[in-house]
Amino acid sequence: FLSSSAVLGLEPLNEPWQYTPMDELKKFYWDGYKIVKRKAPYWKYIMHDAFQFDSKVWGGFMDGCPDRALDTHIYQAWSDPNSRIFFYNDACAVKETISALERDFGPVVVGEWSLATDNCAMWLNGFNDNLPGFPRLPCKYIPCGDPYMGFDQPGTPLDPSKAIQGPYGTGMSGPIFGLCPVGRDWMKETSGNPLTGKDWIRAPPEVPKGMDDTDNVMANLALKKINAFSGIGHGFYFWNFRTDLYDPQWSYMAALERGWIPKGNLKDNKVMNACNKEDNGEFRCVVKDGQLEESVRKGAAYALIAEGSPSAYLSNYTGQALVDEANDILENFWSANRVQGATCDFGGIAYLVELNRTDDDYGMGGGVMLNDDDEYSGGMNGNGRYFGGELSLLVTVLVVIGASSLGGILGFVIAMNCNKEFNQRVRASSVFSGFQSNPTVRQSLAFDKFDDDDVSELKFYEDENQPLMNK
Numbered sequence: 001f002l003s004s005s006a007v008l009g010l011e012p013l014n015e016p017w018q019y020t021p022m023d024e025l026k027k028f029y030w031d032g033y034k035i036v037k038r039k040a041p042y043w044k045y046i047m048h049d050a051f052q053f054d055s056k057v058w059g060g061f062m063d064g065c066p067d068r069a070l071d072t073h074i075y076q077a078w079s080d081p082n083s084r085i086f087f088y089n090d091a092c093a094v095k096e097t098i099s100a101l102e103r104d105f106g107p108v109v110v111g112e113w114s115l116a117t118d119n120c121a122m123w124l125n126g127f128n129d130n131l132p133g134f135p136r137l138p139c140k141y142i143p144c145g146d147p148y149m150g151f152d153q154p155g156t157p158l159d160p161s162k163a164i165q166g167p168y169g170t171g172m173s174g175p176i177f178g179l180c181p182v183g184r185d186w187m188k189e190t191s192g193n194p195l196t197g198k199d200w201i202r203a204p205p206e207v208p209k210g211m212d213d214t215d216n217v218m219a220n221l222a223l224k225k226i227n228a229f230s231g232i233g234h235g236f237y238f239w240n241f242r243t244d245l246y247d248p249q250w251s252y253m254a255a256l257e258r259g260w261i262p263k264g265n266l267k268d269n270k271v272m273n274a275c276n277k278e279d280n281g282e283f284r285c286v287v288k289d290g291q292l293e294e295s296v297r298k299g300a301a302y303a304l305i306a307e308g309s310p311s312a313y314l315s316n317y318t319g320q321a322l323v324d325e326a327n328d329i330l331e332n333f334w335s336a337n338r339v340q341g342a343t344c345d346f347g348g349i350a351y352l353v354e355l356n357r358t359d360d361d362y363g364m365g366g367g368v369m370l371n372d373d374d375e376y377s378g379g380m381n382g383n384g385r386y387f388g389g390e391l392s393l394l395v396t397v398l399v400v401i402g403a404s405s406l407g408g409i410l411g412f413v414i415a416m417n418c419n420k421e422f423n424q425r426v427r428a429s430s431v432f433s434g435f436q437s438n439p440t441v442r443q444s445l446a447f448d449k450f451d452d453d454d455v456s457e458l459k460f461y462e463d464e465n466q467p468l469m470n471k
Helices: 022-039 084-104 214-229 252-257 293-306 312-316 319-340 388-418 420-428 430-435 439-444 452-456
Strands: 044-048 068-074 108-113 140-143 179-182 236-238 283-287 350-354 459-462 467-470
Touching: 022 044, 044 108, 068 084, 084 108, 084 214, 084 350, 108 214, 283 319, 293 312, 293 319, 312 319, 388 420
Parallel strands: 044 068, 068 108, 108 236
Antiparallel strands: 140 179, 283 350, 459 467
């Protein structure tokens, strides 16, 4: 392939272990670079960062050597479950690190990224395997497809009567009763601000129609990731081009068809402005409600120790005083380090909220909520529960009931005016005897249209159980 125009360059090792001794890895890269440039002087030489995407590690390495670049793979699939606002901020924050590496090392390529926010994709971590403790939440399952390599492969066709089959690795991921795991859906938030709500914690992996917000979340996440990758680094590649199962979080073609990834110009305003809020730091890192005091102390202590400050004094704080102190500590740490990739998590005790916004600002008193990323045409009731979806359902039910009732009344009036026998029987009924003196009722129901003598001919029979009307 020395002279092939299809080959741009070579990466000698994909995703070396993150705990590889860096001196050994850099020596390997140096040796490989000399071999490649000696044999193929026009090829680019790409080096994976071993998941150490840091200027302190790569700054100045091979400085002055031409045609070299650093490859980094940026995923959120291995993150702990969190709100959409966490993933939005995390996606936008990487642009600062890319920019720093471009300055301190040279060309940076995001060689892999996806839209997955969970670890559910089948065999993501190996055949019938997964990382210990993953996936963090239950996965969505869809019917497995036919094997792309044909039915002569071992274990095919799948037996829909069997649970997951071995051999197993350290974790489990595979077909179960003919169903295969794929990424979870995102649900519309109904109990708070759409960005920071916690309904994702108890949301089912497959959200019912009318509550599914996956298209909205994924489209916004894609815009923010492309904003972070484009115009700063030297390119980016979505992983993968397509997938065996329908899993758009990992399939470029499927994500494009769903409208998650924009087509055409990456300089479109939607892309260019996607991270405005995140770039301007319009969020605050605070302690979640209901956290254990010991966990709050540990999270705050981590931030203090990382900054070189003492943390023992935190043992003197309890209750709301501890939360207030921790809020200041976490916010200061996150604000100072977010551009270097720091997240607002701290062991799961913290999350992001919009700056200078309270629950009342999000409609706790029934106001309308609209924001740049996620739009909901509704508000919240006095208990802080979003009523947009419930209100729409209630209105729909009332409309159906009203329409049915109106149709029944209209049909009754038409029958009274057009069917002589029906008219006579109704007039002879004791139910309507009290209305016959009312002129409006008599005119509307055509009481005077037919001869009263015909009504007198109706004979009534009654037994012990029920009245029986007959002519």
